[in-house]
Amino acid sequence: MWSLSKIASSIHEWLSSTFNPTITQVIEMVIAGVSIIGLFAVLGLVLVLMERRVAAWIQIRLGPNRVGPLGLLQSMADTVKLLVKEGLTPNGADKFLFNLAPFIAMIVAMLLMAPIAFAKDFQLWDLNIGVLYVSAVSSIMVISILMAGWSSNNKYSLMGAMRSGAQIVSYELSAGLAILSIVVLTGSLQVSTIIQSQADGWWIFKGHIPAIVSFVIFMIAVTAETNRAPFDLAEAESELTAGFHTEYSGMKFALFFLSEYVNVFIVCAIGATIFLGGWMPFHIGHWESFNHIMDYIPSSIWFFGKTFMLIFLIMWFRWTFPRLRIDQLLNLEWKYLLPISMLNLLIMTAIAILGWHF
Numbered sequence: 001m002w003s004l005s006k007i008a009s010s011i012h013e014w015l016s017s018t019f020n021p022t023i024t025q026v027i028e029m030v031i032a033g034v035s036i037i038g039l040f041a042v043l044g045l046v047l048v049l050m051e052r053r054v055a056a057w058i059q060i061r062l063g064p065n066r067v068g069p070l071g072l073l074q075s076m077a078d079t080v081k082l083l084v085k086e087g088l089t090p091n092g093a094d095k096f097l098f099n100l101a102p103f104i105a106m107i108v109a110m111l112l113m114a115p116i117a118f119a120k121d122f123q124l125w126d127l128n129i130g131v132l133y134v135s136a137v138s139s140i141m142v143i144s145i146l147m148a149g150w151s152s153n154n155k156y157s158l159m160g161a162m163r164s165g166a167q168i169v170s171y172e173l174s175a176g177l178a179i180l181s182i183v184v185l186t187g188s189l190q191v192s193t194i195i196q197s198q199a200d201g202w203w204i205f206k207g208h209i210p211a212i213v214s215f216v217i218f219m220i221a222v223t224a225e226t227n228r229a230p231f232d233l234a235e236a237e238s239e240l241t242a243g244f245h246t247e248y249s250g251m252k253f254a255l256f257f258l259s260e261y262v263n264v265f266i267v268c269a270i271g272a273t274i275f276l277g278g279w280m281p282f283h284i285g286h287w288e289s290f291n292h293i294m295d296y297i298p299s300s301i302w303f304f305g306k307t308f309m310l311i312f313l314i315m316w317f318r319w320t321f322p323r324l325r326i327d328q329l330l331n332l333e334w335k336y337l338l339p340i341s342m343l344n345l346l347i348m349t350a351i352a353i354l355g356w357h358f
Contacts, residue, residue: 087250160243
C-alpha cells in the first residue's frame with residue numbers, strides 16, 4: 001500500500017549511505033523540523049480559506065472571490081499584509097513576556113505534532129505514553145495565553161486571558177476522560193497501538209454507545225479548549241475587543257492566529273486517531289473483499305480525510321450556535337459534561353472488563 005513511509009525510507013537510506021549515523025540523525029531531525037514548520041504554513045493558508053468558504057456556504061454567500069482564481073490566493077494576501085505590518089508594543093507592557101507569549105504558543109503546537117501518525121509508519125515520535133504526552137503538553141498552552149493577557153497592560157486582555165485560563169483548565173477534564181475511555185478499551189497509551197487496535201473496526205463503532213458519547217463530549221471539550229465559537233469567551237469581540245491578543249499586531253498576532261488553527265488541526269487529528277482509526281482504512285469484520293478495496297486508498301488520505309471532516313464539524317459549530325455567557329460555559333462543563341464523562345468512563349470500564357465490545 002502506498003504511503004508517506006516510502007518517502008521517509010528513501011531519504012533515510014540515502015542519508016545513511018552518504019553520512020555517518022550521527023550526522024544522519026542530525027540531518028533527519030532538521031528535515032523533520034523544517035517539514036513541521038512548512039506544514040504549519042500550509043495549514044494556516046488552507047484552514048483560513050476553508051473557514052471562509054464554510055462560513056460563506058452556511059450563510060449562502062460567495063466568500064473570497066477576488067484575489068486569484070476563485071479567491072484561492074486570499075490567504076496569501078492576508079499573510080503578506082501581516083508580514084509588512086508594524087509590530088507594536090504598548091507602553092507599560094512587560095516587553096520580554098509580551099514578545100515571548102506568541103512563541104510559546106507556537107512551540108507548544110510544534111511539540112504536539114510529535115506523536116501524531118500522519119500515515120502508516122510515518123510518525124515523528126512513537127513514545128509509549130503518546131496520549132498522556134499530548135494531554136500534558138497541551139496544558140502548557142494556557143501559560144502563553146495568561147502571559148499575553150497579563151503582560152499587555154490592558155484590562156480587556158487580562159480579562160480575556162483569565163476567562164481562557166478558567167475555560168481551558170475546566171474543559172481539559174472532560175476531554176481527558178473522553179480519551180481515557182478509549183484507552184481503557186485498548187489498554188495502551190501508545191498512539192500506534194491504539195491505531196492497530198482498530199484494524200477490524202474503529203472504536204466509535206466497536207465501543208457501543210459509550211464510545212459515541214465519549215466522541216461527542218470530546219468534540220465539545222476540544223472546541224472549548226481551542227477557544228472556538230460558541231466558546232470563544234476569551235476573544236469575545238463584542239465584549240473584550242479581541243481578548244488576550246488585543247494589543248498584538250503584525251507577525252506576533254499572526255503567530256497567535258496561526259497557533260489557533262494549528263491547534264484545531266491537532267485536536268481533530270487526535271480525535272481521528274483515537275475514535276476513527278487514524279490512518280487505518282475502514283474495515284468491516286471479515287469482509288475480505290471490501291477491506292481489500294479500502295486498503296487501496298493511501299493511508300495518508302484516510303488520516304487527512306478524517307481530520308478535515310472533524311475540522312469541518314468544528315467550523316460548522318462556529319457558524320451555527322450563538323456565543324455562550326461565561327457562567328453558561330462553566331455550568332455546561334462542571335454540571336453536565338464532567339459528571340456524564342465520569343459515569344461514561346465507569347460504563348466503558350465495565351464493558352472492557354466484561355469484553356462486551358466488538
